[in-house]
Amino acid sequence: MVDFTLSPRQKELREIALDFAIRKMIPSAEKSDRIADPAAAFDWDIVREASRLGLRTMTVPKVWGGEGADVLTCAMVGECLAYGDLGMGVAFDQTWKIMTMIAHLTTDEQRKRWMPLVVNDPTCVLAAAATEPMSGSDSILPYNHPDGGVRMTAVKKGDRWVLNGTKRYISNGGIAKVIYVMARTDLSKPPLESMSGFLLTDKTPGYKCTEVWDKLGQRCVQNGTLEFTNCEIPEEDRIGKPGQALIELGQLLTRFGSNIQAGATVLGVAQRCYDVSLQYARERVQSGVPIFEHQIQKTRLARMTMLLDAARNYLWYSAWGAGINPDVRVGSMSKVFASEASAKVAMDAFELWAATGYMKKNPIEKLLRDALSFIHSDGTNDVLTLKSGNFLGTIERNDPRWSQRVNEAAMGL
Numbered sequence: 001m002v003d004f005t006l007s008p009r010q011k012e013l014r015e016i017a018l019d020f021a022i023r024k025m026i027p028s029a030e031k032s033d034r035i036a037d038p039a040a041a042f043d044w045d046i047v048r049e050a051s052r053l054g055l056r057t058m059t060v061p062k063v064w065g066g067e068g069a070d071v072l073t074c075a076m077v078g079e080c081l082a083y084g085d086l087g088m089g090v091a092f093d094q095t096w097k098i099m100t101m102i103a104h105l106t107t108d109e110q111r112k113r114w115m116p117l118v119v120n121d122p123t124c125v126l127a128a129a130a131t132e133p134m135s136g137s138d139s140i141l142p143y144n145h146p147d148g149g150v151r152m153t154a155v156k157k158g159d160r161w162v163l164n165g166t167k168r169y170i171s172n173g174g175i176a177k178v179i180y181v182m183a184r185t186d187l188s189k190p191p192l193e194s195m196s197g198f199l200l201t202d203k204t205p206g207y208k209c210t211e212v213w214d215k216l217g218q219r220c221v222q223n224g225t226l227e228f229t230n231c232e233i234p235e236e237d238r239i240g241k242p243g244q245a246l247i248e249l250g251q252l253l254t255r256f257g258s259n260i261q262a263g264a265t266v267l268g269v270a271q272r273c274y275d276v277s278l279q280y281a282r283e284r285v286q287s288g289v290p291i292f293e294h295q296i297q298k299t300r301l302a303r304m305t306m307l308l309d310a311a312r313n314y315l316w317y318s319a320w321g322a323g324i325n326p327d328v329r330v331g332s333m334s335k336v337f338a339s340e341a342s343a344k345v346a347m348d349a350f351e352l353w354a355a356t357g358y359m360k361k362n363p364i365e366k367l368l369r370d371a372l373s374f375i376h377s378d379g380t381n382d383v384l385t386l387k388s389g390n391f392l393g394t395i396e397r398n399d400p401r402w403s404q405r406v407n408e409a410a411m412g413l
């Protein structure tokens, strides 16, 4: 049975995260968001303090000194952090997801080498690199033909792999100290059989961040282009099953909660849009009364809460399932729903605030820019919905829901 009664620890983590978001992240983001150079905007003090609070290592297994949090707890805490700032929230959320993946895909021996790097350095954030200039959605909805998908190559040379290629738009690109990267080990085979995953550090020779992208929103985190030039990685740092990285990426998006956590972070933006709008509507007077008293604004706010509640419940339901009985369909669709709902809530807030919301001094214009980012990030909503459509199932003749009349109608009778 689904039961969303929060554990004392979940309540505590939410309180810690929300307090940190309001006290530290919002003031920091107000400055960082306006820094013109995207490579200069990241606030390392936020990472250090979050680390001290235990918020950076949420998914590091307890045995290694982390919180050992499940997808549901990460979704709750991620929403609270993104309430402060989406970009900074993403810096942590990426670290959590990739850590979950690493914990699942590595051997004991690999964990012994990699976990301390993450745990012991309070500024260690992680990145996962799939997207390339010529391969975006091909990694999310695999185009399983040898000439499609990722072009980055990994060629075996003795006991080492030599990586060559370019990744782009990578969250935490240029600030991550541990990077998970996917490359093709055989370009003559389809991507579903020929992609492998590798771990490296930012100090690995041949690895370089060559561009930090300037963006519409999420301006307080970096998205980088990562170049790999004869970058050598030892065989012991190849993780997961050989050739199966694309399947493992699919699992990251759904079973390991990447899409769900992504939806939860953008929901944090929508929640803040709602909260600042409620206050504004109560305090802004037009036609002699607070605008809240005008029916259209009151119903607008009520509709915003419907979307927030529906999106949160869908995400939490998917997150609950991720730990018990993973449903690939809802894992992605709850992200699609939450990101669309969040964009709608942000637009409603923009309408309610009117000209004041258009001004950079006030919170709405940044929130609106941030709210748009997850329409595409973590897989485009179109592609995730299309992929989920493959799991809709059928209604066969022996199914009690099967209807004779529907069958006749389909036959033109």
Ligand SMILES: Cc1cc2nc3c(=O)[nH]c(=O)nc-3n(C[C@H](O)[C@H](O)[C@H](O)COP(=O)(O)OP(=O)(O)OC[C@H]3O[C@@H](n4cnc5c(N)ncnc54)[C@H](O)[C@@H]3O)c2cc1C
Pocket (backbone or CB within 6 Å): 128, 129, 130, 131, 135, 136, 137, 138, 140, 141, 168, 169, 170, 171, 172, 218, 223, 373, 376, 377, 378, 379, 380, 381, 382, 383, 386
């Ligand atoms: C803020 C942000 C952060 C990101 N972080 C990361 C990261 O950390 N790591 C990483 O690897 N990537 C990251 N990405 C990249 C992201 O995952 C890709 O942008 C996404 O997968 C889409 O790729 P694309 O932009 O190249 O679009 P394309 O794949 O070129 O798509 C263009 C259009 O075609 C549609 N389309 C594509 N294929 C199909 C199809 N088969 N059927 C129907 N329609 C289709 C898409 O929906 C879209 O509308 C990030 C992106 C953003 C915006």
